[in-house]
Each structure stands twice: as structure tokens, then as C-alpha cells.
Amino acid sequence: MDGSATTLDERRGALIARHAPTLGAAIDAVQTRKSWSPYSDSPSTKIHGPDKPGAGKAAFEARLGTTFDLGQPGVVGEVGEEVSPFTQKPLNIRYPKSDPDALVGAAVAAMGDWREADFELRIAMCLEIAARLYDRNFEMAHAVMHVAGQSYTQAFSGSGPNALDRGVEALAYAAKAMRDVAPSATYHRNFAGETVALEKTYVLVPRGVGLVVCCASFPTWNAYPAMFASLATGNPVVVKPHPIAILPMAIVVETSRAVLTEFGFDPNLVTLAVDTLAEPVAQGLVDDPRVQIVDFTGSPRYGGHLERTVTGKLLFTETAGVNTVVIESVADLDAVARAVARSSSLFSAQMCTSPQVIYIAPDLFDPLSAAIVEQIDAIANDPAMASGIMGTIQGEVSLTVVAEAQSAVADLPGVRTLRDPAPYAHPQFPDARTMTPLVVAVEDGSHVDLYAEERFGPVLFLVRKDAGEAVMEATDLARTKGSISSYLYSTDEDFIDRATPAYEAAGANLSINLTGAMWINFAAAYSDYHVTGLNPAGNACLADLAFVASRFRIVQRRRPAA
Amino acid sequence: MDGSATTLDERRGALIARHAPTLGAAIDAVQTRKSWSPYSDSPSTKIHGPDKPGAGKAAFEARLGTTFDLGQPGVVGEVGEEVSPFTQKPLNIRYPKSDPDALVGAAVAAMGDWREADFELRIAMCLEIAARLYDRNFEMAHAVMHVAGQSYTQAFSGSGPNALDRGVEALAYAAKAMRDVAPSATYHRNFAGETVALEKTYVLVPRGVGLVVCCASFPTWNAYPAMFASLATGNPVVVKPHPIAILPMAIVVETSRAVLTEFGFDPNLVTLAVDTLAEPVAQGLVDDPRVQIVDFTGSPRYGGHLERTVTGKLLFTETAGVNTVVIESVADLDAVARAVARSSSLFSAQMCTSPQVIYIAPDLFDPLSAAIVEQIDAIANDPAMASGIMGTIQGEVSLTVVAEAQSAVADLPGVRTLRDPAPYAHPQFPDARTMTPLVVAVEDGSHVDLYAEERFGPVLFLVRKDAGEAVMEATDLARTKGSISSYLYSTDEDFIDRATPAYEAAGANLSINLTGAMWINFAAAYSDYHVTGLNPAGNACLADLAFVASRFRIVQRRRPAA
Incomplete structure (x- = not known):
């Protein structure tokens, strides 16, 4: 919080100003496709100080065997089936299971203020969520390790800054696409000898609730761009993590809800829909008419099913292929x-x-x-x-x-x-x-x-x-x-x-002909496009204008100029 | 043709240069949403000279009772069921009916050179087509009158310049979306102490064949933006006119094919798929896997069917509603x-x-x-x-x-x-x-x-x-x-x-509170957005980035910098 800013409006204004340089640099990066990041993807204590690694590990360990309370509506029970690939023992973290219908309802109820907010504020809010997640990245690294099985260094970098970068990249495109729409215009034209002068207003309207379905092995990397693209354009988000890899997304949702609350928005703009392998909830959410955007990462089997059946909604997929x-x-x-x-x-x-x-x-x-x-x-x-x-x-x-x-x-x-x-x-x-x-x-x-x-x-x-x-x-x-x-x-x-x-x-x-120090399968946000949409591996290009431009629509009104 | 330019490349370059001011002005117009048009929507001879009205009418009348040969592949017969609402007599124009499969095949075969062409050239080609259509607008006005039933003045303006403007507007957005993608970049980053330098190339790749299904009452107005948006982004187009309102789109396709041929492209990039009320061909084209984009204008019944059934393709619709x-x-x-x-x-x-x-x-x-x-x-x-x-x-x-x-x-x-x-x-x-x-x-x-x-x-x-x-x-x-x-x-x-x-x-x-000389239901290209996508009237916003940004995809390659 900025100490000098006291009212909510002042704090919101300060937030936009604080993140403006990052957003500007991200836009410059996606236009030039150069190497850039506001984060460091090294876990070195020279960068992060001596305390963070231990604190992050402790924060993760403190979660084990507890209930992860998100303060969500419609709680009907608890679930939790995560087993660490490193210990092959259950994490014993219990997650409150909310009725999906209640989550979507709460998202719709939360949407009004969010839709009305300046989109620059919505983008700044996402950048703030990203900054808080970066601050929690040692904790996140342990969470990703123990559900996804990534090594510590990969979990730290690949599921941390590299993933956040893909989210910030989506924000850059969201900013470009929304700034491209003039908020208003004065129109003058002669009709039959009469000069007509009209004032026109162009309002950006979100489509509806966004559903983000995450995969088990790399949950954050695709979730951040999907979440941020939907949130920035005014759509609330229901996150549906894989039932065996919930913790990282619970941390993301917890962080998002805290930031939303702190800046005066309804935390139900971001909720977590947990389920079990035995009783999946994704399809019910996909079918909900209030859900208008689906971002799916996961198996070609279910992704293909969505690609063959979802109509009248925006669907982005990343499944798999044969590389x-x-x-x-x-x-x-x-x-x-x-x-x-x-x-x-x-x-x-x-x-x-x-x-x-x-x-x-x-x-x-x-x-x-x-x-x-x-x-x-x-x-x-x-x-x-x-x-x-x-x-x-x-x-x-x-x-x-x-x-x-x-x-x-x-x-x-x-x-x-x-x-x-x-x-x-x-x-x-x-x-x-x-x-x-x-x-x-x-x-x-x-x-x-x-x-x-x-x-x-x-x-x-x-x-x-x-x-x-x-x-x-x-x-x-x-x-x-x-x-x-x-x-x-x-x-x-x-x-x-x-x-x-x-x-x-x-x-x-x-x-x-790639050899050398860079992993040849490293994909750099801001520089490398990911998923072309031209073959069965999916259509969720990270990131281009097409990834964001349809997530909002334009409604206009016009009237005679005063 | 520019007299000073002799080779194909020179003529193509001259074409880009000739239309650059129009494109620049169109981009300025869509960004400011001001009143602008490169055309005049008045049929006054003070603007067009004394000869054009008569010549246009004569050109229309010369079509009556003849076969409209487009030189298309796969001709299997002739159809033609048009009846003038003004005379209630058949126009007796026969259109060669091509096997839809042959048209799509020819479009795919034609696509290579078009995809490879500089998108600025593709846009200039569309602007040239628009200019030629404007030049033929008196003929077009009579054609629209006698199939759609519009009055002469409305056919001249609403189905002429006002419709061409919606097409040029789509070109402005196509230019913006494609220019937004850097063609290449050099990427430098340190990995484990080694500076990696990569050259990256980002190629714009069209999705596939675009199908444009036109309505009977106002065929050109939605067809131009759909055609130009698909063509500009590298996709060939098959135009499927309403069986009782073919002539205007036949003129459009004829003009397009002539311009394509003149500038060294395969005319089969734009073809006309005619049918009859008894034997419609639209659904077969929609189902063709090579057809990847569908732009539909017409009845809520068939439009709704498409909205409920088309998956894995880009679908834009404008149907109807209760105003x-x-x-x-x-x-x-x-x-x-x-x-x-x-x-x-x-x-x-x-x-x-x-x-x-x-x-x-x-x-x-x-x-x-x-x-x-x-x-x-x-x-x-x-x-x-x-x-x-x-x-x-x-x-x-x-x-x-x-x-x-x-x-x-x-x-x-x-x-x-x-x-x-x-x-x-x-x-x-x-x-x-x-x-x-x-x-x-x-x-x-x-x-x-x-x-x-x-x-x-x-x-x-x-x-x-x-x-x-x-x-x-x-x-x-x-x-x-x-x-x-x-x-x-x-x-x-x-x-x-x-x-x-x-x-x-x-x-x-x-x-x-609109009154006065402007028709209150007049929608001005470049200034008024048309169709929000937020209700059952359709999703084809004329025009915004979303109308064009998904019509092409990005494929990248990267390699060590030289």
C-alpha cells in the first residue's frame, strides 16, 4: 500500500502509476520480441536475500495437513487428493469444495464493479497479483514441486517468473487491444444539407465468466495468461485445477482474492473450483451458460472433446502433440x-x-x-x-x-x-x-x-x-x-x-540448429509465440492479439452533440 | 495499370503505393471514429460525370437473358432463379454452377502464392478491388435494385460506397493486426553464463478457405468486410450468394478475379458458389474441412444452426433481432x-x-x-x-x-x-x-x-x-x-x-434522441460499431480487431544468430 495515498481512489490511482513502467516495458517487449522480464528466474539469495528460501519452504510446510481456507461461497465439503511425487505421501491438504453453481453466481454478482472499472486499473490489479506471486515464489516453488513433480530450480523458474511473464505478456496484449478502441468520438457529417453532429461513446463490455482449467504437470504457466487475459478484459475467473495438483492454483487464487479485497473489489472475481478424479466438475462449468470463456490446458482427449462440442463460447486450448x-x-x-x-x-x-x-x-x-x-x-x-x-x-x-x-x-x-x-x-x-x-x-x-x-x-x-x-x-x-x-x-x-x-x-x-546453454525447448515469453492454432495441439497462442481481442466486446451509444 | 511500371513486381509495388494514402486515412478514421470515406455516396452526375449513370444501366441490361461466365473451374451446369422485385419478372441470367468441392480445391491450390505475398500487397489488392467496384457502382446499383429490391438511391449508396466502406474498414483492422506482429527479432539472453543470440522469424499464416454466405436483401454490405478481412489475411474466399440474389455478388467476384489475374495471382482465390433454393450447397461448404472460416449473414434459423454446430472453425454471424x-x-x-x-x-x-x-x-x-x-x-x-x-x-x-x-x-x-x-x-x-x-x-x-x-x-x-x-x-x-x-x-x-x-x-x-436529416438507423463505417456479439443477433462486429485477429495465425522459427 502506498503510504501517502489514503482513499480507495487514490490507492487505485497509485497502483496504476506504480505498474505503468512495467506495462510499458512489456508492450515494448512484445512489439520488439526482445528478451525482457521484470523478474529474475534465478533462486539465488544474492537476488532475493537470505531469508526468502527458508521462509518459502516453511510457508509450504505449514500448509501440510491443514485446510486451505479461501473464504469462498457455497462450501459443501472438503476435498484433497494430492500426493507428492517427491515423497509419494499425501500432502493431506484439504480444500473447501464450493458448489460450482455458487461460484459462477458469485462471479456474476462480482462482475459489475469490475466491468465498470477503468481497464488500466484492472491491468494494474493483475500486475499487482503477479508481483505478489513473485514475492511468494519460494513458497510456490515448493508447492509446484510437491504436486507437479518439477525439480526445485525448474519449479522456481519455469512455474514462477517464466510463467508470470506469460501472464504479463497477455496483459500487454490486453492493453494494446483495449487501448485500440477509442472511448468516444464526435462525428460530423452532412446529410441532405444538414450538418449532423453526434457524440459517440464506445464501451468495452466483458463476455462473461471465464473458466480456466489447469493441467497437473505445469499448472501455472498456462493459467496466468488465461486468468490475466480474462480479468484484464473485465471477466471474472473460476479456476479449476487438476484434482491432483491444486495447491499452486490455491495459492494463486488466495493471492488474487487478497489483492482484489485490498483494492475494494469483490474477491469472488477469482475463485477456485476443486474437485476429485471421481467426481469432476469441469463439464458442468463448461456447460453453464454464464461461463462464456473457456481456457483449457490438459489432455488431448478432453481438450478434443471440448473442441468438438463447445459452441457459442470462446474456447482456447493447449493439449499436446508429437514433437x-x-x-x-x-x-x-x-x-x-x-x-x-x-x-x-x-x-x-x-x-x-x-x-x-x-x-x-x-x-x-x-x-x-x-x-x-x-x-x-x-x-x-x-x-x-x-x-x-x-x-x-x-x-x-x-x-x-x-x-x-x-x-x-x-x-x-x-x-x-x-x-x-x-x-x-x-x-x-x-x-x-x-x-x-x-x-x-x-x-x-x-x-x-x-x-x-x-x-x-x-x-x-x-x-x-x-x-x-x-x-x-x-x-x-x-x-x-x-x-x-x-x-x-x-x-x-x-x-x-x-x-x-x-x-x-x-x-x-x-x-x-539450437545447441548450447539454453534448453532448446525453452519458450521465452514476450519473444517466442507458443501454440500456433494451426494443428491439433490447440489454439491458445501465447500471446497475440487473437488471444485477447475477443474476450471483450464493444457496445456503443450515440446522441446529438450538445 | 501504372504506365511507368512494367514488371509484375513494379506494378505490385505501385499498387501498394497508390493505395497507401487510403489505407492510412482509413486507419486514422477507425482510431478516431470520425466521419470519413474515400468514396461519395451520392449518385450525382456532378461527381461522377454525365456518362456513368447510363453506362451502368446499360451494363446491367446487357446482362439480362445471358450467361454470366466467371471462368471458374468445376462447372457442372447452370442455375438462375432471380426475379426482379421491380418488374416481378425473371432476370433470366444464368450462372455457371461449379462443383463446390472443385471451388474449394481450386482455392486451396491458389492459396500458396497469396499466402506468400506481402500482406501489404494483399491489402492493396483488396483496395483495388474496392476501387473497381466503386467505378462500377452504377451497374451495381441496378443489380442490387433488381435482386434485393432496394430503391435506386439506396442501392447506389447503401450497397455501394457505404458497403465498400465497411470493407475498407475491415482492411484497416487487418493492417493494424498484421503490422502488430514483428516480422523478425534478434534475441539475446544470458543462460548459465553463456550469451545466447537467436534470430527469430514470425510468419503470418492464413487459416484456410473462407466461406462468405450472403443474404438476399443487403448482400454486399456484410460480404465486403468478410471477404476483405479473409483475403487480406491470406485466406481465399468462396462466396455463396443467396440463390435469389446472385447478380451483385457475381459482379463482385468477376471484379475480384479480374484484379487478381491482372496482378499475377490465381483468380480462384475468389469464386462464386451458386445454388438454388431446392438444392442448397452452404452446409456442404461449411462442413468441408478445408473451409476454416465462415462468415454468415442471413436468417436467425440457419445462423443459429451454425452457431450451435460449427466447431473448430472461425464463425462470424449476423442474423437478426427485435429492434x-x-x-x-x-x-x-x-x-x-x-x-x-x-x-x-x-x-x-x-x-x-x-x-x-x-x-x-x-x-x-x-x-x-x-x-x-x-x-x-x-x-x-x-x-x-x-x-x-x-x-x-x-x-x-x-x-x-x-x-x-x-x-x-x-x-x-x-x-x-x-x-x-x-x-x-x-x-x-x-x-x-x-x-x-x-x-x-x-x-x-x-x-x-x-x-x-x-x-x-x-x-x-x-x-x-x-x-x-x-x-x-x-x-x-x-x-x-x-x-x-x-x-x-x-x-x-x-x-x-x-x-x-x-x-x-x-x-x-x-x-x-436522434432526429433530423440522418436516418436514425444509418450505421457509418469507421465510426459506428455494428453487432456487439453479446446477444443473439450475431458476433460479426464491423469492425474491430476481433473481426480480423483470428483469421491468421503466427508460426515462428528461430536459430542461432549468424
Whole structure:
């Protein structure tokens, strides 16, 4: 709170002023697509001071075994099924379960003041929520670790500042789209010799309640842009976390509600709709006519169902796809092997940008596949490195995915297991659910079915294939199964030039010849577009004007000028 | 063609340069919402010279009884069922019927070069098409008259420059949305002590084939923005005119194909899919997976079907609604009566902005209803004025609408017919299908069903109702049945202030206290937003960023900087 500002209006005005430089810089960043962030994604105490890491851990631990009270309406019971992938023990956090109908009703009731508020204030409120979440990011890192299974460093950065950046990026576009609408105009025109002068007013009106359905493995990254895009444009938000990964979103909702209350808005503009695997509530919310925007991140199965059935509402999805790497030729074999091995190991390939299929030109296949396995082994055999990179396996189901892949490849002609999956011993958490990648060599072209569907977990297929054919198959997979990130390695510029149109036509974002310190599957907010909307991986582009421009509508009135 | 430019590239460059001032002025206009147009909507020979009117009429007449050859692929026969509302005789124009599948296939085949073209060129091409259509506007006016039934002056202005303006407005937003995406960026960031430098390229990729389904009564007005928005963003367009109003869109498609050919593009980027009432082709095109954008203008019945069934595609609709006028108090009774009478008479109320229900406060009901009827009589009884304002009845079905309304009100208690409908004698076309408005007084509040659905034709209900209740009913109708234009008259600023939030909440664009020379239901491109998307009247806002921003997607590639 600004000490010098005393009235609510003054505090709100000060809030807009305080966040204006950040918003301005974010708008500049999305226009230039340069590297920028208002946050640091390093957990270093040199940046954050000596106290925050311990305080954040303590805040997380204090939650265990308690009831997470959000002060929401319509509470009808308590739920909570979270199990830490690091301890494989229940967190025993209970969340009040609200009647979804009551949450939507409360959201609608809260909407009036929010809709009436200056959109610059709504944006500043979201920036304030983001700032508070950044301040709580050590606590958030532990929360994400123990529901999603990400390593501490990844949870801190990828689910913290990197995710908040995607939210702020959406705010930049929301600002651009809403500022584009003149609030009023005076219109003069001659009709039949009479000069008509009209005053016109153009009012931005939100669509209705926004539903944000989060995934289990990376809940905050897609939630922030969806929440902020809807809130900034005047729509209240009901957050529906995955039933086995509630805590991070409960923290987000708690923070949002506190900021809303502090600045005089109804906290029911942001609520949490918890459920269980046995009794899901998402579909009821999707079907509620008051819900007018649905942002979904999760399985292709349910996402596809929404894409085939939701009409008359705005629907943004991010589901999954089959990400591929095509290796035609390399300048530095070890560097490419390392880039592929690291990206395939990061969070045990439980990321929407994780590669699953590595096409290798026949002349490179033997040395490169050996080098990739060697690099994966180097990570897997170093528990400290493995824990930092691979983290844990979020759900038991991903172990099943690995086991199914193992049995699918057994005894197939032309298919060999190059590397067996195995748990690694986590240095801090002896009971952690870990699994290093299964690596399979596919040297017979008839086994495309083995790898043509997403296998969500540490399963990597190395496919011996002519690079030209590989580009065709990779882009065909992108077009038909979806792809969020595709990768290409070649020293032949002509080959690259011939290949890129196929990726463009498949709507596949392409990284070419990336090696080095940056994870090749790192997507930078403000600079990298995420999800093209041109293939089955979804349509939620983070972020562009299309991600925000339809979340509000324009209603006008006009009358003779005074 | 620019005489000094000889190569294709030079001619294309000259085209961009030639239209740049128009585009710049259009962008300025949509940002300021001022009155602007690059065209004149008067048919005066002082503006257009002495030859154009006759030449346009002759061009129209030369079409009669001939086959309109567009040079399209997949021709399987000929159709043509148009009957002039002015002569009630068939036009006998035959249109080659192409297999819809062949048109979509040809559009896809044509798409490559168009997608690759600089979007500034695509926009300039659309501006050139608009300029050519403006040049042919006298011909277009006769074409619109004799299929849609609009008066000559309305056909010239409303279906000519006013419609082209809505198209150019969409081009302004397309330019804004596409220019917002940086074509490339250099990205620098430190990762683990290593400075990573990446070159990133952001490519705008169209979604697929755009289908534009046109209505019979006002075909060009919604077609231009839809066509231009899709074309500018790289999508080919298949135009599906109403089977009884083909000619105007055939002229549009012919003009578009000529311009495309002249500048080295495949003319199949714009094709015409004609059909008959007995064998409609729209649904097959909607269902074609290559069709990714649908712009529909027409009946609430089919529009609603599309809204309930189309998934995974971009759908823009404009259907209809129940437009209301609420009269609480008046400064000048005759001026209000005249404004209502004129707008209710214009094109015999066959416009999406025509009012249908006039709520009048009890104390004003008798004098105002008498004055409205008197003003309608003044138009109807002057054949020259009637022909200029009312034009004709587009379809026989609207005569049925009037007859049904007449029998519905007969002998109802509290309901009186204030004015019987009757043909007026058109001064130039003795066989014209004309009908002056039925005016019904509803003084019993229980008869809301009489006027709560759109009656598409010259039917006007004057409802005696307390103004506060009238606002509630009017906005409830807007919310549940749709509304494109709502009207309010009051001298009480407090009443206006209390009423406007209800209209906002219903997504109803509101004109307050409009009288005078401008038709109160005139919607000015660049200044007036049309269709809010917040009620059942449709979602095709003309025009805003949301109308264009999702018609293209962004695909990126990135690689180490050189």
C-alpha cells in the first residue's frame, strides 16, 4: 500500500502509476520480441536475500495437513487428493469444495464493479497479483514441486517468473487491444444539407465468466495468461485445477482474492473450483451458460472433446502433440546430442515442448544415437544433475506409459531398446517417483505407429530415416497429431530452406540448429509465440492479439452533440 | 495499370503505393471514429460525370437473358432463379454452377502464392478491388435494385460506397493486426553464463478457405468486410450468394478475379458458389474441412444452426433481432415521429437496423402514434418519395409476413390496426412488388408475443407502456432475441442515465434522441460499431480487431544468430 495515498481512489490511482513502467516495458517487449522480464528466474539469495528460501519452504510446510481456507461461497465439503511425487505421501491438504453453481453466481454478482472499472486499473490489479506471486515464489516453488513433480530450480523458474511473464505478456496484449478502441468520438457529417453532429461513446463490455482449467504437470504457466487475459478484459475467473495438483492454483487464487479485497473489489472475481478424479466438475462449468470463456490446458482427449462440442463460447486450448527433431547433418555431433538429451530429460519429458521422436539421417544414426544415450546416461548417473533436470514423475500414469512403450517395442523386428528406463536415486527425497528415459531405436520404417501418438513421459524414439522423408513425416505428424515445438538440425542451408515451408504449412514452430546453454525447448515469453492454432495441439497462442481481442466486446451509444 | 511500371513486381509495388494514402486515412478514421470515406455516396452526375449513370444501366441490361461466365473451374451446369422485385419478372441470367468441392480445391491450390505475398500487397489488392467496384457502382446499383429490391438511391449508396466502406474498414483492422506482429527479432539472453543470440522469424499464416454466405436483401454490405478481412489475411474466399440474389455478388467476384489475374495471382482465390433454393450447397461448404472460416449473414434459423454446430472453425454471424424504440418524453413530437416513421419505412423495414417495436409512454401514446402514422402516410402517399424510401419488397415471403401479422392482430382485445398495409404505385415500375407498413397499436401488456420475434417486413408495433418497463422489456428482448440497433428518446437525463446500463448489459447499441436529416438507423463505417456479439443477433462486429485477429495465425522459427 502506498503510504501517502489514503482513499480507495487514490490507492487505485497509485497502483496504476506504480505498474505503468512495467506495462510499458512489456508492450515494448512484445512489439520488439526482445528478451525482457521484470523478474529474475534465478533462486539465488544474492537476488532475493537470505531469508526468502527458508521462509518459502516453511510457508509450504505449514500448509501440510491443514485446510486451505479461501473464504469462498457455497462450501459443501472438503476435498484433497494430492500426493507428492517427491515423497509419494499425501500432502493431506484439504480444500473447501464450493458448489460450482455458487461460484459462477458469485462471479456474476462480482462482475459489475469490475466491468465498470477503468481497464488500466484492472491491468494494474493483475500486475499487482503477479508481483505478489513473485514475492511468494519460494513458497510456490515448493508447492509446484510437491504436486507437479518439477525439480526445485525448474519449479522456481519455469512455474514462477517464466510463467508470470506469460501472464504479463497477455496483459500487454490486453492493453494494446483495449487501448485500440477509442472511448468516444464526435462525428460530423452532412446529410441532405444538414450538418449532423453526434457524440459517440464506445464501451468495452466483458463476455462473461471465464473458466480456466489447469493441467497437473505445469499448472501455472498456462493459467496466468488465461486468468490475466480474462480479468484484464473485465471477466471474472473460476479456476479449476487438476484434482491432483491444486495447491499452486490455491495459492494463486488466495493471492488474487487478497489483492482484489485490498483494492475494494469483490474477491469472488477469482475463485477456485476443486474437485476429485471421481467426481469432476469441469463439464458442468463448461456447460453453464454464464461461463462464456473457456481456457483449457490438459489432455488431448478432453481438450478434443471440448473442441468438438463447445459452441457459442470462446474456447482456447493447449493439449499436446508429437514433437519431433529432424537431424539431417551436424556441425558438432556432441553439441547436438547434448541438446537433444537435455531437452528429452528435462522434467522427464513431461513438458508440452519435450521432443519425443528424433529422426536421424542414416549416416549419422549410429554415432548420434550412441552420443544421445551417453548424454542421457551422464545426466541419469549423476543424482544431483538428474534431480535438477529430470525432477520426478508427476503421475503414476506416466510410469504406465513407459512400461507400455517397453512392451510395445519388445521383439519388434527393426526396433531396439538402446536404453532401459530406471529410477534414479534422488539425493534429497529417497522415496521420489523417478524414472530416467527409455530410449528406443527404430530402424524399420513400418513402425510409425509406435511413436505417432504422444506418450506423455520419459520415452524417446530415435528413428533412422532419410532427412527429406523425415521432414515429411514430422510435419505430417504435426499436422495430424499436433506439435508445439519442432526441431531441425542441418548444416545445409538449401535443405533448411526446402524444409521450412513444410513446417510453416503444418503450423509447427521450429527451432533450427539450437545447441548450447539454453534448453532448446525453452519458450521465452514476450519473444517466442507458443501454440500456433494451426494443428491439433490447440489454439491458445501465447500471446497475440487473437488471444485477447475477443474476450471483450464493444457496445456503443450515440446522441446529438450538445 | 501504372504506365511507368512494367514488371509484375513494379506494378505490385505501385499498387501498394497508390493505395497507401487510403489505407492510412482509413486507419486514422477507425482510431478516431470520425466521419470519413474515400468514396461519395451520392449518385450525382456532378461527381461522377454525365456518362456513368447510363453506362451502368446499360451494363446491367446487357446482362439480362445471358450467361454470366466467371471462368471458374468445376462447372457442372447452370442455375438462375432471380426475379426482379421491380418488374416481378425473371432476370433470366444464368450462372455457371461449379462443383463446390472443385471451388474449394481450386482455392486451396491458389492459396500458396497469396499466402506468400506481402500482406501489404494483399491489402492493396483488396483496395483495388474496392476501387473497381466503386467505378462500377452504377451497374451495381441496378443489380442490387433488381435482386434485393432496394430503391435506386439506396442501392447506389447503401450497397455501394457505404458497403465498400465497411470493407475498407475491415482492411484497416487487418493492417493494424498484421503490422502488430514483428516480422523478425534478434534475441539475446544470458543462460548459465553463456550469451545466447537467436534470430527469430514470425510468419503470418492464413487459416484456410473462407466461406462468405450472403443474404438476399443487403448482400454486399456484410460480404465486403468478410471477404476483405479473409483475403487480406491470406485466406481465399468462396462466396455463396443467396440463390435469389446472385447478380451483385457475381459482379463482385468477376471484379475480384479480374484484379487478381491482372496482378499475377490465381483468380480462384475468389469464386462464386451458386445454388438454388431446392438444392442448397452452404452446409456442404461449411462442413468441408478445408473451409476454416465462415462468415454468415442471413436468417436467425440457419445462423443459429451454425452457431450451435460449427466447431473448430472461425464463425462470424449476423442474423437478426427485435429492434426497439423507447419513447419516454420528447422535445419535439413531430421530429421524433418523423425519425421513427422514416426509419420504419426505409427499404420497407427489411434492414437489420429497422425498428419493429415502438414503446411509447402512455401520456404520449395517442398524439405520437397519430403523428407516426401521419408521417408514414406522407411517405406512402407520395409515390416519388415512397419509391425512393420504401423501395420494394425483396421476397414474396415478406408479404406473407405482413399478412400473418394482420391476421394475428385481428380481433385481439387491446390491439388495434392503426394503418393497413397496401401497395403503393411505383412511378417507374408499375409491376413493382411494394407494400407500405402495417402499423399496429398494442395497448394491452399481455400481447408481447405479437412483437417479440422478428417479423422481417413492413410491420410496426406501437406499444403503450410505461417507459421504465419499456426499457426492461426492450433490453430483455435484445438479450434473448437479439438486437442490432436500439433507440431511446427522452428529455430526462436521469432517465437516460438509468436506462443506458440496461442496454449495455444486453449488448445493444443505442441511439439516443436522434432526429433530423440522418436516418436514425444509418450505421457509418469507421465510426459506428455494428453487432456487439453479446446477444443473439450475431458476433460479426464491423469492425474491430476481433473481426480480423483470428483469421491468421503466427508460426515462428528461430536459430542461432549468424
